[in-house]
Amino acid sequence: MLDAHRDARLQDIQTPFYLYDTDLLQQTLDVIRAEAGSHPCYHVHYAIKANSNPVILRQIAAAGLGADCVSGGEIHAAVESGFKPDSIVFAGVGKADWEIRLALQTGIGAFNVESTEELDVIAQLAAEQQLTARISLRINPDVAAHTHAHITTGRAENKFGIDRNHMVEVIRKTLATPHLDFVGLHFHIGSQMLDMSDFLALALRINEIQDQLEAEGIRLPSINVGGGLGVDYDHPDRHPIPDFAAYFATYSDNLRLRPGQHLHFELGRSVVAQMGSLISRVLYVKHGTVKRFAILDAGMTELIRPALYGALHAIQTFDIDGGRPCFASARRDQDYVTYDVVGPICESSDVFARDYPLPPLQRGDMVAIRSAGAYGEVMASCYNCRQLPAAHTVNDLQERLKR
Ligand SMILES: *Cc1c(COP(=O)(O)O)cnc(C)c1O
Numbered sequence: 038m039l040d041a042h043r044d045a046r047l048q049d050i051q052t053p054f055y056l057y058d059t060d061l062l063q064q065t066l067d068v069i070r071a072e073a074g075s076h077p078c079y080h081v082h083y084a085i086k087a088n089s090n091p092v093i094l095r096q097i098a099a100a101g102l103g104a105d106c107v108s109g110g111e112i113h114a115a116v117e118s119g120f121k122p123d124s125i126v127f128a129g130v131g132k133a134d135w136e137i138r139l140a141l142q143t144g145i146g147a148f149n150v151e152s153t154e155e156l157d158v159i160a161q162l163a164a165e166q167q168l169t170a171r172i173s174l175r176i177n178p179d180v181a182a183h184t185h186a187h188i189t190t191g192r193a194e195n196k197f198g199i200d201r202n203h204m205v206e207v208i209r210k211t212l213a214t215p216h217l218d219f220v221g222l223h224f225h226i227g228s229q230m231l232d233m234s235d236f237l238a239l240a241l242r243i244n245e246i247q248d249q250l251e252a253e254g255i256r257l258p259s260i261n262v263g264g265g266l267g268v269d270y271d272h273p274d275r276h277p278i279p280d281f282a283a284y285f286a287t288y289s290d291n292l293r294l295r296p297g298q299h300l301h302f303e304l305g306r307s308v309v310a311q312m313g314s315l316i317s318r319v320l321y322v323k324h325g326t327v328k329r330f331a332i333l334d335a336g337m338t339e340l341i342r343p344a345l346y347g348a349l350h351a352i353q354t355f356d357i358d359g360g361r362p363c364f365a366s367a368r369r370d371q372d373y374v375t376y377d378v379v380g381p382i383c384e385s386s387d388v389f390a391r392d393y394p395l396p397p398l399q400r401g402d403m404v405a406i407r408s409a410g411a412y413g414e415v416m417a418s419c420y421n422c423r424q425l426p427a428a429h430t431v432n433d434l435q436e437r438l439k440r
Pocket residue numbers: 084086087105107128225227228229263264265266303304305306307
């Protein structure tokens with residue numbers, strides 16, 4: 038049980054807040070390093086867009102990962118957090134001129150270029166600054182990922198990437214343009230993929246493409262396979278660390294790398310999702326005519342994935358016990374109640390879960406929405422004039438409760 042003093046301290050902590058378990062993050066980074074590190078030609082770039090909290094970025098940079106950025110702001114954040122400039126790759130269909138100039142001046146590792154129109158602008162801006170832009174061309178591999186329609190990106194009819202039919206032509210153009218240095222091809226087929234067959238399909242498609250290009254006399258110094266490895270949103274404690282061994286093995290067993298070729302990965306969600314929770318208090322337990330609603334002080338402004346993609350995150354009660362955060366699910370053999378767990382925002386899509394089993398809740402109880410480390414804090418908004426919430430690490434929270 039909690040002592041009264043600590044209980045009072047916990048009451049002082051304002052909700053909602055993001056809670057980050059930096060020990061779990063470190064274990065995750067250690068596994069990535071061990072699994073990817075056994076292949077000297079593998080390079081892992083962390084996709085900053087998943088979570089750009091400075092504490093988290095510094096820890097990931099210190100582990101030696103590179104960065105995958107999709108905006109000038111992310112390039113600034115990456116450099117400030119200690120990522121090496123030449124380990125930064127820069128993707129995005131709509132790079133603005135100032136972002137391209139910034140990337141050139143920073144000396145990033147590669148631009149992942151999504152169209153010939155963009156290629157022309159990069160060449161022109163590089164020429165103006167008398168610099169050379171390293172270019173990786175994003176090819177649309179037309180493989181279907183088994184994931185949500187809003188987060189699949191590798192199909193033919195999609196705003197991302199260059200069509201395979203134009204690939205050779207665009208590579209030749211890159212090779213022939215002054216101030217451009219062709220470094221290879223980039224792919225990214227989607228997100229939250231747990232089925233290794235998706236990555237296998239990409240690896241096999243890349244083999245085909247390489248054979249085709251070699252027949253044309255084109256050699257690729259590097260290949261970037263993007264990210265997309267998923268996490269277990271249903272059972273965050275059963276699978277706190279994604280299966281990186283199976284993920285990297287899918288590529289090492291199937292993608293036919295040429296001697297001296299480098300393979301790049303861009304992992305976001307799989308690095309940070311499971312180390313984060315959104316902690317909230319129950320404001321009201323409302324008894325409707327047929328349903329019971331648990332109305333939280335967190336909503337789609339703090340975690341938009343359920344409203345945006347219909348995502349379901351595990352929800353548990355939250356407490357601090359013996360100084361450690363503890364999460365508790367409803368148990369089948371005990372009394373539990375089903376709630377529609379909803380936020381306070383004036384939108385009917387502001388729902389975390391419907392008919393969700395939880396231990397009986399009261400006003401003031403704390404709940405944790407799990408697996409919120411990726412695409413949570415980064416997507417927070419001030420809609421309804423709300424304030425952006427704080428983020429605490431587990432260790433900081435423990436210190437605060439001791440005082
Ligand atoms: C979003 C994104 C990633 C990271 O995706 P995850 O599913 O979070 O691993 C990697 N590369 C590109 C180009 C992206 O847009």
